[in-house]
Amino acid sequence: MKIRLDTVVKTFDTFRAVHGVSLEIESGELVALLGPSGSGKTTILRMVAGLEFPDGGAIYFGDENATDIEVRHRGVGFVFQHYALFPHMTVGENIAFGMKVSKTKRSATEISGRVTHLLRLVQLEGLQDRFPAQISGGQRQRVALARALAVDPKVLLLDEPFGALDANVRRDLRRWLRKIHDELGITTLFVTHDQAEALDLADRVVILDKGKIVQSGTPEEVCRAPASAFVMNFLGDANRLKVTVSDEKAQIQGVVFDADGIADGPAELFFRPVDVTWREDGHGIQATIARVIDRPDSRRVLALTVDGQSIEFDAAPEFPFRAETRGFVDIRRPRVYPA
Amino acid sequence: MARRILPGLPLTLGITLVYVAVIVVLPLGALIFKAASLGPEDYWRIVSSERAVASYRITILCALAATFFNLVFGLALAWIIVRYRFPGRRFVDALVDLPFALPTAVAGIALTTLFASNGWFGAPLAAIGIKVAYTPLGIIIAMAFTSLPFIVRTVQPVLEELDPALEEAGQTLDASDLEVFLRVILPQLAPSLLAGLSLSFARSLGEFGAIIFIAGNQPFETEITALLAFIRLEEYDYPASAAIASVMLLAAFTMLAVTNLLQARALRYTVKG
Numbered sequence: 333m334k335i336r337l338d339t340v341v342k343t344f345d346t347f348r349a350v351h352g353v354s355l356e357i358e359s360g361e362l363v364a365l366l367g368p369s370g371s372g373k374t375t376i377l378r379m380v381a382g383l384e385f386p387d388g389g390a391i392y393f394g395d396e397n398a399t400d401i402e403v404r405h406r407g408v409g410f411v412f413q414h415y416a417l418f419p420h421m422t423v424g425e426n427i428a429f430g431m432k433v434s435k436t437k438r439s440a441t442e443i444s445g446r447v448t449h450l451l452r453l454v455q456l457e458g459l460q461d462r463f464p465a466q467i468s469g470g471q472r473q474r475v476a477l478a479r480a481l482a483v484d485p486k487v488l489l490l491d492e493p494f495g496a497l498d499a500n501v502r503r504d505l506r507r508w509l510r511k512i513h514d515e516l517g518i519t520t521l522f523v524t525h526d527q528a529e530a531l532d533l534a535d536r537v538v539i540l541d542k543g544k545i546v547q548s549g550t551p552e553e554v555c556r557a558p559a560s561a562f563v564m565n566f567l568g569d570a571n572r573l574k575v576t577v578s579d580e581k582a583q584i585q586g587v588v589f590d591a592d593g594i595a596d597g598p599a600e601l602f603f604r605p606v607d608v609t610w611r612e613d614g615h616g617i618q619a620t621i622a623r624v625i626d627r628p629d630s631r632r633v634l635a636l637t638v639d640g641q642s643i644e645f646d647a648a649p650e651f652p653f654r655a656e657t658r659g660f661v662d663i664r665r666p667r668v669y670p671a
Numbered sequence: 672m673a674r675r676i677l678p679g680l681p682l683t684l685g686i687t688l689v690y691v692a693v694i695v696v697l698p699l700g701a702l703i704f705k706a707a708s709l710g711p712e713d714y715w716r717i718v719s720s721e722r723a724v725a726s727y728r729i730t731i732l733c734a735l736a737a738t739f740f741n742l743v744f745g746l747a748l749a750w751i752i753v754r755y756r757f758p759g760r761r762f763v764d765a766l767v768d769l770p771f772a773l774p775t776a777v778a779g780i781a782l783t784t785l786f787a788s789n790g791w792f793g794a795p796l797a798a799i800g801i802k803v804a805y806t807p808l809g810i811i812i813a814m815a816f817t818s819l820p821f822i823v824r825t826v827q828p829v830l831e832e833l834d835p836a837l838e839e840a841g842q843t844l845d846a847s848d849l850e851v852f853l854r855v856i857l858p859q860l861a862p863s864l865l866a867g868l869s870l871s872f873a874r875s876l877g878e879f880g881a882i883i884f885i886a887g888n889q890p891f892e893t894e895i896t897a898l899l900a901f902i903r904l905e906e907y908d909y910p911a912s913a914a915i916a917s918v919m920l921l922a923a924f925t926m927l928a929v930t931n932l933l934q935a936r937a938l939r940y941t942v943k944g
Contacts, residue, residue, distance in 0.1 A: 383839055403842045410843040416836035420858040420940045430844035433854070463940040483844055 333394055333407075333486040333519050334359045335380060340389035342375050349375040351543040352389065362513050362520045364530035367540035368566065373523045374491055376540075380521060381489050382406045393486070409480030409518075411490040415472045417464040423475050424460030427451070430483035450478040453512065470501040477509075481516070488513075490522035494529060506533050527567050531555065539563055561669040564602045571608075571643050573601045573617075575668065582668045585617050585638065591668040598671045605632070607664040608645035610653065616660030619643060623655055635661065699920065705913035717914045726896040727918065733807055733895070734875035737814035741871050742864065744815075745822030752823070753830040767823045770816055775880030782813055783885045805887030810895065813882045814875035821874060825867035829860055861937040869930035873923050 335357040342350040350372040357363050365373040378384040380391060382403035390399045398406060417426050424447050431443045438446075451457050454474040464472055473493065480488060493509070494502040510533055513520050524530050530537045531551040538548040547559040558564040561572075575582040575589070577599045582591040589601060609616075610633065619635040622642075626632075630646045633653075637643065643661055653659070706714065717723065751757075752764050770778065786793040786803040796803055803809050833856065841851035879897040886893040896919055903912035 381843060383843075403839070404845045404847075408843060410840070412836045412840060414834070414836065416834060416840040418837060418840070418855055429841075429846070429854070433841075433844065433846040433850045435845070465940065479840075479844070 334392075335487060335519065335521070336392040337376070337380070338390045338392070340376070340379060340386045340391065342372070342379060342384060342386050349543055350379075350386070353540075353543070353545055354389075355538060355545065355548070357519060357521060359519055360517045362510070362533065362535045363522075364534035364537045365521065365523045365540060366525070366527060366530040366537050366566075368525055370542070371540040372543035373525075373540050377489055377491055377521060377523045380487070381408050381410050383410070407483075407486040409483065409485030409488045411473075411476045411480050411488070411493055413492040413495055415464070415476040417472055417475055417479070419464050422461050422463055423456065423467065424451075426464070426475055427460075427478045427482050430479065434483065446482065450482055453481070454478045455508075469497050470505060473497065473505060477512075481518075485518065488518050488520040490520070492523055492525070494526075495524070502529070503532075509533065531567075539566065541566075558667065561600055561602060564667060564669070569605050569644070570602045571605065571645070573637070573641050573643070574671070575599050575601045577668065582666075587615065587617055589663075589666045589668060594668055594670055600669050600671050601663075602667045602669060603663045603665060605645045607666075608643070609662040609664070610645070610647060610651070611660040611662050614660060614662075616662040617643075619659065619661050621653055621655050621657045621659070624651070624653070637661075702913050702916055702920065705910055706917040709910045709914055713910075714914050717911045718918050722890050722894070723896070723899060723915055723918075725891040726894050726899045726915075727922075729807060729810070729892075729894065730876060730896045730919075731922070733810040733814055734872050736811045737818065737875045738868055738872040740811070740815045741819050741822045742868060745819055745867065745871075746826060746860075746864070748819075749823045749826040749830055753827060767820050770818075771820050775817055775878065776884065778816055779813060779881035779884035782809070782816060782881065786812065786885065804885055805889075805893060807893060809885035809887070810882050810893060813885050814878050817878050817881050818871040818874040821870040822864070822867035825863045825870065826860055829863040833859060858937075862934050865930050865934050865937060869927055872926060876919060876923055876926075 335355075337353055337355040339352040339354050340350055341348070341352050353372070353376060355376075365376060367373045375384060379386050382398070382401060382405075386399065390397055392398060393401075393406065418429065421429065424444075427447045427450055428443050431438050431446065447460065448457075451460055454477055456471060456474055456478070459467060459471065459475075464475070467475070477490075477493075494505055497505065506529060522533070531554075534551065536549065537551055537554050539546050539554060541562050547554055547563050549557075554563065555567060558567060564570050565572075573584055575584045575591075576597070577583075577591045577594045578596050580591050580594060582589045582594070582599055582601055584601065591599060617637055619637045621633055621635050623634040624631050625634070626649075629649070631649060631651045633645050633647050633651065635643045635645070645661070709717070748763075748767065752760060752767075783790075783804055785791050786796070786809060788794065788797045788802065788804065790804075793803055801808070803812060837855055837859075838851050841855045846854065877897060879895075879901070882895055883898055886895065886898075888894050888898055896915060900912045900915040900919070903909075903915060
């Protein structure tokens with residue numbers, strides 16, 4: 333099922349949560365809505381579900397205008413951030429709930445067969461008589477997914493699906509969710525504030541800031557060509573140096589970088605900590621090492637430029653220099669954005 | 672024995688036990704002792720007399736009706752206080768406790784004035800043939816008034832803690848509003864509703880001050896058990912009074928035990944294992 337949002341607007345009291353968002357999600361696509369808290373991503377997801385209604389714009393499911401259709405008639409499966417499992421029902425009863433209340437009547441054997449099938453799909457065979465309080469967070473997450481899938485939704489929506497889990501469980505569940513998506517081919521939209529999660533899982537990442545889409549593209553596109561300083565910063569660690577642009581060239585301490593299409597005047601130079609080579613002499617931005625932090629796979633070096641701007645970069649574990657050492661920072665893959 | 676972290680257990684335990692013994696157990700013990708001074712035959716004759724049995728029937732039926740009324744109305748009241756924001760909400764919230772604060776005799780007199788056949792409510796009701804004052808209906812109203820806060824105040828905190836996402840989850844799974852209420856919300860309110868119901872019912876069984884003004888107190892018609900015990904007391908027939916009271920005590924105790932069991936069953940899903 334293809335989903336299309338057309339300049340959707342949503343305001344809560346006086347706070348405008350979503351400012352005219354337009355977005356297309358192709359049938360069978362797995363799309364991440366990525367943004368910091370307050371960026372409107374959850375509101376967008378809830379409007380797609382029919383749990384909130386937009387103040388302006390329209391939402392289409394296929395060719396049908398679904399803007400005013402109630403949540404229970406939209407045919408979406410929704411996985412809530414804190415799972416929202418019914419605490420007084422067993423795992424099996426939770427999964428069966430949608431089938432029991434459905435207008436499509438199913439026999440008891442059909443329902444129990446489907447519950448068994450879904451439990452196998454989410455790898456929770458044998459847990460169907462437990463109550464939600466008796467299973468782990470990762471297991472609850474999978475029960476919530478099985479419950480959402482039980483009603484054969486046309487669209488699967490997940491709100492911060494792995495937010496409440498610890499790091500190892502998150503990684504396993506991500507891979508597993510991707511596998512399930514590939515098996516079922518269901519159009520899936522999920523919300524996250526974790527860039528690693530979005531990049532790991534999604535076919536396409538939609539990055540939001542203050543209720544607007546700031547960039548949308550494949551993980552490769554957004555990583556290789558961040559559209560703005562915000563995206564550059566949000567996707568990962570980034571260094572930021574103040575530079576001056578004239579004639580589409582950015583300059584700092586006599587070192588010159590390309591700044592195509594940037595207006596003259598002050599601007600900002602961004603680069604990733606891995607894109608730095610430390611040189612004892614030669615060209616680059618002059619700096620002094622302030623501190624070296626050791627990590628299992630590298631050393632993180634904190635340095636200060638001559639004019640007091642800080643730079644962080646990653647060096648090999650064999651990096652020999654200590655604090656107070658002077659040298660030059662040589663930058664690869666620099667990006668200049670208007671200040 | 673494991674070392675205790677919090678200090679003061681022996682002292683507080685001692686004070687608590689003494690307090691419970693003096694304030695709760697001693698009077699009840701005296702009651703049973705007094706009732707026991709009757710021989711088994713006299714005891715049985717008094718507690719099974721026609722007038723006494725009629726008073727049990729009236730008290731229990733009226734208490735059931737009042738509790739059922741409070742179940743519906745109290746739940747609705749708790750619901751609107753928790754779920755909606757409207758002008759005067761805090762005032763309504765404060766008003767709920769009024770029946771606790773008001774002397775029950777005052778409540779009784781006020782209700783009688785309102786529901787008497789020439790009162791504000793009584794006159795229009797009498798015009799359509801419904802008589803409230805001096806009938807069991809009056810008893811029910813007095814009981815419902817004095818025990819309303821129990822249901823509201825036990826359900827309210829649970830309702831406040833109820834995750835709205837549970838209802839939304841029900842909706843996304845294609846459940847109707849009624850199904851969401853019956854299958855998702857109500858089962859989670861059940862333990863607190865049971866607690867509120869048992870308190871409300873127990874209070875209704877024991878209510879005295881509010882009822883005697885509005886009930887008319889006709890033996891076999893509108894005479895409650897508490898009043899019968901009081902009448903025997905005024906006749907200086909202390910053992911008979913204690914015997915009747917002991918029946919009420921037994922009824923209240925049995926009812927509380929049963930609701931505790933039901934509550935434990937309703938809460939079985941919270942047990943970790």
